Amino acid sequence: MNEYPSKVLQEAVEAISSLPGVGARSALRLALHLLHQPKENVRHFADAVSGLADNIHYCNTCSMVSDGEQCSICADSSRDHGQICVVESVRDVLSIEATGQYRGVYHVLGGIISPIDGIGPSDLTITRLVERVREAEGNLEVILALSGDVEGETTSFYIYRQIEALGPKVSTLARGLGFGDDLEYADSLTLGRSIVNRQPFKV
């Protein structure tokens, strides 16, 4: 890190360059950009960021980031509370919401079972999920929307074992070639599974 003639500037550059994917040069560029903005804008920027520490809450039900004790998705009575989509992170909820294809609710695990990283089932919100399944009235579908790697599969299997006796329908994301994908460039594992799990042709 260069020494800057101003300690205030130095601290700002160091803070900004602590962000992932932001190098020292970009951090300086961003700091100088902010330096030339009106003071109110800079304060507003800082307040918006510190809000992430001070004003963020997590939904009591699904652990999604929220402005209060219940997130806007769980509070929305127009959504289908008989479908719980289990995801690893907040990011995944936003990705699925962006598709506009899902009208159920979510359950954010806050991670995935990974012995290498020292993350076990008790570090995740699995107990709360089991509670939700137990308390559910009427038909319930639990959609395990975790990644397709070993950790994701392990976590899916662990959750399945915990909830199967409670009787919900359990499903998982469809896997296969992406829409518009070219066979030539597909990896052979995906292509192989796409053939084994082939679907009825629809017209």
Add this chain to the structure above:
Amino acid sequence: MNEYPSKVLQEAVEAISSLPGVGARSALRLALHLLHQPKENVRHFADAVSGLADNIHYCNTCSMVSDGEQCSICADSSRDHGQICVVESVRDVLSIEATGQYRGVYHVLGGIISPIDGIGPSDLTITRLVERVREAEGNLEVILALSGDVEGETTSFYIYRQIEALGPKVSTLARGLGFGDDLEYADSLTLGRSIVNRQPFKV
């Protein structure tokens, strides 16, 4: 801009994506990164940034960013106060400092004369520069280190006219091929000037 289930998250993402070169997806990635940091780190980040609005000063002499009324360069008696390097911006000072080749002091204009952008001489710190030249004791060299475009040349010429009667030595940056540059890829204007302004061969 997507609608996020949390207004706090939404505001943070919007603030971060207002930075130049940071798109909505990167802003979300950075916001989620901060969200998963310890609260103290996020507050420290926000404080460091708001310092750019609240704690930054500009040097009374050279207009460089500073932590007080005089910047650390102007306050440094080991530097040569008989050389004033005139630059457009704070960024240029940092670039020249990073070379480690200059031991004089600076004068930050805070911009460049540009009628198209409505920036005239009175918007810059030229009056203060003329004062500094007038007050200088002993031999003074003013180095005009502005960019080589029309605005830079115009500003250099304007400043030269303002200070020439006061008798300082006035110099400008050497221009020519970059060190290590290949003739084949040099633009013809630079190459042409390099031949006209050729220098004695040194061994």
